[in-house]
Amino acid sequence: MTQLWDFTGGIHPAENKQQSTARPIRTAGLPERLVLPLQQHIGDPAEPLVQVGERVLKGQKIADVTVGMGVPVHAPTSGVIESIAEMPVPHPSGLNDWCITLKPDGEDQWRERHPVSDYRSLDREAVLGIIHEAGISGMGGAGFPTDIKLRPPKDRKVDTLILNGAECEPYITADDMTMREKAAEVVAGLKVMAWILRPERCVIGIEDNKPQAIEAMQKACEGTQIEIAVIPTKYPSGGEKQLIRVLTGQEVPSAGIPADIGVMCQNIGTAVAVSRAVFEDSPLISRIVTITGEAVREPGNFEVLIGTPIDYLLEQAGLESPKVNRLVLGGPMMGYTLTTTAVPVTKTTNCVIAATEAELPAPPPEQPCIRCGQCAEVCPMELLPQQLFWYSKSGEFEKAEHLNLFDCIECGACSYVCPSSIPLVQYYRYAKGEIRVQRAEQIKADRARERFEARKARLEREQQEKEQRRKERAKAAAEAQAKKQAEAEKAAEAGEAVDERAAKAALVQQALERKKAKTATKASQPASAEATASEDKPDIEALEKQLEQAKSKLDNMQGMLDDAKAQQADNVDKLERAVAKNHDRVQRAEQALADARKALASTTESQTSD
């Protein structure tokens, strides 16, 4: 007898399983169209590998994930690709997503298949490759890609492999019926996974409310090392963390994964899919779905092609349309409502409940919390649901997080028992969403701040570099000046050149004196044309000299600029500007000279005419 542990809390909701276990698994058949969402699991969406109008074979890969985490999508039957477009998909958001629509041709023609008879002769990577190529993702909950899950982190060793046959949610019997009818496939798939992981212990956990499944599995496991653990029926014993606690007595660390304590859980349906992938080379193109609820006449389980529209399935089970009040995808505890039946079955669809109003009535109006603590009594994660509720409601998210809001598995046990019928899980989802948004905003704000700081640092650095360059240039200029001076001195010694500077200074002095004199004359006596004329004459000479000088300076600078350009020095810009400035100056000097000459000419003229 396997030693069992108990998990805290839990509830015993009405099971409602017998309705869908009375009939054997039926084949749903071929609907008119199959709609295959490109994203059927957490991770990244697949990209289409086919064109509209292309004929595909059964089992042919029609979409694959090229970037990121995911698994391929396959054609569930042969037919023609009718469209690749956004369609309604089963998701709590009710939003549309990209889907490939396949119109079956009725021939159900397989692609070429290469089944593996002895997988033990392959290496493990090859088998993991087969599982990946078969498009297998976990068929119980979030749909994590199975091949990735089967590769635990390098530093973790899986000692215990658990096959989760608890199926604790009311109404759902897909795993139950699979174990009853396909026990051999379940065990074969489990053996493949066990061979990959080499655990010390391999155990199938089944709730004691499924005696037929237990019997079938015990028979199928005869002569193997696989343990069948019959666990007490208590919701949510099928929660991964709860099942691990029940079967091993250990707890998965908060924010960790089961592999951290050497455990891995796999789903019953996933085991069947692995078996088919390896032994039949059949990718994941169908699954078992429970169709139940009081609004269907013949509830039961169906083997359904992935992509089959829910309305087609409901029809198969004898839906009485007017009676349906609530359509739940998944179980009554954790499933979500559909607002349209025009969504397809995906790899993670395990149950559809077409419930009448009497069956799943609307909860009574919310009353104030009386802090009775019933919620804490049933919480399987040992949280404080009422405190989480207050903090979520009042927006004190930090306190909610402090009380481990993110450990909540949203099993709904607290809402189920709440005497004030407070939709507690909804409050937690709201708080989690708000916190995630806040975190995303925080990251965004951090990035913006980092960008700003980086920019500031860059500008400062550039400023410093500029300063540095300026200093270097000044130094270089001083050196050049000194060199020039030396050269000039040399030249003076040789008697070839005059001291330009001295000449200029003298000229400026002269000009100033003239100006002074001019102002003085203007102020003391009325200007006579003669005086002006007589004074204009030396002005022209001075202007001519000035022009000449400016020209020579310009030439000089132009030479320097050419040199600088040739050497690709830093000061090219500056020199260019200086040259342009000087150019202007020369032009102005020329203009001034021209004006002066004109003026002189006119004075002379007037003098002559007088």
Next chain:
Amino acid sequence: MALVQQSSPHAHNARPTSRVMLWVIIAALPGLVAQTVFFGWGNLINVVWCIAVALASEAAFLKLRGKPVAFFLKDNTAAVTGLLLGLSLPQFAPWWVSAIAVITAIIIAKQLYGGLGSNPFNPAMVGYALVLISFPVAMTTNWAEAAMLFQGAPGVGETLARIFSASQTAVDGWTMATPLGEYKHKIASHTATEVLTHPTFGEGIARGWEWVNAAFLAGGLVLVFLRIITWHIPAGFLGALIVMSLAFGANADQYAPLSLHLLAGGTMLGAFFIATDPVSAATSHHGKLIYGAGIGVLIYVIRSWGNYPDAVAFSVLLMNFAVPFIDYYTPPRAYGHHKARRGLPGKNQG
């Protein structure tokens, strides 16, 4: 096919608040019967009167607050407050004392704080404490003498007249000191044997009171069995009282004996029906144990060294103050964590 959109879970099996409260009322009935059998009609009349005043004041105030009156009255919480006061007040407490206690409980202690679920203090005990301090004479001289209902106890008419009459002239032979009060006041000058000769103690532990307490204990155990309350608060309460009595009260010539502490006064009513009011109590299991124990200790302290012979109301109210503090420091360890996260966020994260 109009489909309902609803968040999970879709199944509910709640025992609604109204039914929880109804069970509290039902579980208190054995105690009420015992009170009636041993102390006459007083308590029953008080209970009816208090419930009527409670419902009326709750309805009036809900209307003033613009809340749906019927929706909230149906939760039975006001009725429970009235019931608890009716069970606690002296049998011959004048009608206006009861009314003041109930109105204070419902309007000041409950509705002014925001109504059901928002009151930090136990409403019934706020009302009780108020009248105990304000009308000490009315609250101490109106305890009925233990007398078998059909053996000399005043009849319904006489009791009604006494409660609702304007005059407060004491009627000889109707009232008597309570066992705890008698013991407290006499033990300083007498030996235990002398004190226990007083008729209020009877032949057992405390005449009548022992049966009343036993009945409340039985009703309380039913509540625990039905999981209306958990065992933690009564266990902490009674455990602490026992420990205190064993530690300090060994000398019966100085302090009331343990048997009197447990079976006289409002001990069992307090432990199972009053201290367990979920709204004003601590929430986690550990917290409830500490909260209950705090009440037990305070009861012993006040009964032994304080001015009042009984102390359920004061002890409960004092521990109500401590509830937020207890709650911060007693969260359970959550699944997958090494230790509990105590205190406020940002400090000593576990």
